[in-house]
Amino acid sequence: MKHRAVGAVLFGGGVLLLALAAGLVFVVKPAMTKLPYDLDPSTSVAEAKGATFLQITNGAVDIDQADLKSTILVTPERDKTAALSGDLAGDTVVWRVGQTVDRTDTKELVSAYGAELALDRVSGAAVEWNDQFLDDSGAPERVSFAGQIYKFPFNAAQSNYEVFDRDLRQTRMAEFKGTEEIEGLETYRYEQVISDEKLPLPAERIALLLGALAPGATAGDIVYSNTRTVWVDPVTGSYIKVREQQKKVLTPNTGAPVTLLDADFVYNDETVTASADRAKSSRGQLAILGVWAPLALVVLGLALIVAALLLSRRPAPAAVATRRHRADSAPTRVDQPAVRDDRAGGPLTDEIPPASTNWRSEDPTVPIQRGTQGDAEKH
DSSP, rough: OOOHHHHHHHHHHHHHHHHHHHIIIIIIIIHHOOOTOOOOEEEEEEEEEEEEEEEETEEEEEEEEEEEEEEEEEEOOHHHTTTOOGGTTTTTEEEEEEEEEEEEEEEEOEEEEEEEEEEETTTTTTETTOOEEESSSSSSSSSOOSSSOOOTTTOSSOOOOOEEEETTEEEEEEEEEEEEETEEEEEEEEEEEEEEEEOOHHHHHHHHHHHHHTTOOOEEEEOOOOOOEEETTTTTEEEEEEEEEEEEEEESSSSSOOEEEEEEEOOOOOOHHHHHHHHHHHHHHHHHHIIIIIHHHHHHHHHHHHHHHHHHHHHOOOHHEEEEEEHHHHOOOOOSSSSEOOTTTTOEEEEOOOOOOOOOOOOTTOOOOOOHHHHHHHH
């Protein structure tokens, strides 16, 4: 009975390990492929060498040229996320985003913006939220964020995605262009091309620029172009590298166009390395909990179940002893006396000599073997 009890324990342990493996695959891994509530703040820095840009200082408007540095800080708003209700609760996180653009020579601020938005925890795309806003002029403006903004979905596909553009306040398609290795990590490269589109700016802002840069003009537009290239880790959807080739041109109704911005921003090496390291770490955790740990548990669980089945087929010790006793006490041939073959003077045997053989035993307990009738008459 002892080996049966051990087999039952092994079988139960094997089943438990299989259940744990299924839990890792179907519960833990899906939970990890969501934006976490406790995400640490992250900073990304992009640099533009020899950029042409608009500089407004104390109301004075000027066009300058220098190296620029763009710094974006993403901070999860945990309290606001916890306060979400309805369809947003549990499936959405709130992020606060701030960006500053500075001259690298004088450290002077060139532009800045702030925003708060809600993102789907799985797709990383923006979702409608009543308190979302964008502030790039000193006055918060409610904007309908949509599409991918600061992240792509977990397990991103080799297909096209709508990506939100802050200047247009709309999405434009980013096309999948292929794969590329960065810092030992295979990334997906997406490209969004915006060509000569008018920016939706307030009339007073355009009037200010016209008065300073296009005297005599009574109307005009700011035409915007941008080729945005994003290298994404397909497993986590994280941005590994970003490049934006931006251009903004003031086109007055009279006079020559004026370039307000001509800059090629790209993540610096430190940002690329840090982004790749974070992605590798997240990938490793997903691989351990989603692949290797479940596989090990399945192998060990099946081994325990097989061992349990083998134990259940093994006979109990009492049964083995009974069969062994029966084998040891089996009857021998006792129906014939042991005799000696006088012809050969050989050993005792239980074989009956042929009836035609004349032999005599000196043992008085063994009857004399009689011969034929003729032999008896001679005696």
